[in-house]
Amino acid sequence: MAAPADLPAHAPRPDWRTRVLRWVARPGFQAWAARFPLSRRYVRRKGTDLFDLVQGFVSSQVLLALVDLQLCHHLADGPRHPDDLAGVVDVRADRLARLLQAGAALGLLRRTRDGRFGLEPSGAALIGVPGLEAMIAHHRILYRDLADPVAFLRGDTEPELAQLWPYVFGAGAAEDPARARRYSRLMADSQALVAADTLGAVSLSGVTHLLDVGGGTGVFAEAAARANPQLQVTLMELPAVAEAARERLAGSDVSDRIDIVGGSFRDEALPTGADAISLVRVLFDHEDDTVVALLERVYAALPPGGTVIVSEPMSGGARPDRAGDVFYSFYTMAMGTGTVRAPDRIARLLTDAGFVRVSAPRPLRSFVTRVVTATRP
Secondary structure, X not given: OOOOOOOOOOOOOOOHHHHHXXXXXXXXXXXXXHHOOOOHHHHHHHHHHHHHHHOHHHHHHHHHHHHHOOHHHHOOOOOEOHHHHHHHHXXXXXXXXXXXXXXXXXXXXXXXXXXXXXXXXXHHHHHHOOOHHHHXXXXXXXXXXXXXXXXXXXXXXXOOHHHHOHHHHOHHHHOOHHHHHHHHHHHHHHHHHHHHHHHHHOOOOOOOEEEEEOOOOXXXXXXXXXXXXXXXXXXXXXXXXXXXXXXXXXXXXXHHHEEEEEOOOOOOOOOOOOOEEEEEOOHHHOOHHHHHHHHHHHHHHOOOOOEEEEEEOOOOOOOOOHHHHHHHHHHHHHHOOOOOOOHHHHHHHHHHOOOEEEEOOOOOOOOOOEEEEXXXX
């Protein structure tokens, strides 16, 4: 019997799911399913989800405009009319009304009966979450890098993010103090949330000395020390970033329990003496060969019974995750190095390095961070 006309002769017979999806892909079936009582609610919901993906770029640009114009700040004291705000933000009132209406449609703002606009809780969070507005403003670089996604995937572009984050290529690439400080400020903006979720997933109550490798300007080191009065912390960072950490932590109430060491984990052995080592947003910045070498150094620096803590955005693996497999996956691609890894992939890397008792606590917010821990036998 001849193969169907739409299949090459060597192709395997499609399974039942594929055959069903071929029917679903037909426009006539979609029109029928949208009317049929047993399927129309499901079809309409899926249609709405698909349209949200189609118009997602516009939503992101609306969000960016709200942040750039600081409209949530202008509305923090109560609802205001577009006519009242037009002169303040230098946008024509009729166009500003469209932006505010879009913000309300996205659930960030609310529209009152008299045509004014105020904040919804999500809009208030744009002001209240440390560094969130700065990160949204920063994403304009990623948007430019992804303007031609196919060329980007083929490696035919030169992403700006790869120029912004030179620290990932070693100490020699981060000798520009101004650039290192820019990186440090941006990372510190989002690190407070990461620190909170990491410390919520892992207890340091039995740890006396923590080595925080690649800890930026010390946001996690400071949070860990503050939450654990018994804890002594050593922060290891590239020299230019370490200097910024010293400046930031100089006035901290836990500065007497935080030592700062300048150095590169790519080129030097790690300091010894700690019974736990944290790698917060470190592994996903680097390729496997660098990660393997780093985990070997971590193993060598820890005593028997010592703990390693990996905290960073991760892939969902067999269950793809929107935060890890969409945003962070493409962000690291644009950086030019690193990748998101699933918890089980990180577990294998830890096991290969000699660690045992690998654990992946359930994340509080996977879009902030996930945690994997392991013990040196």
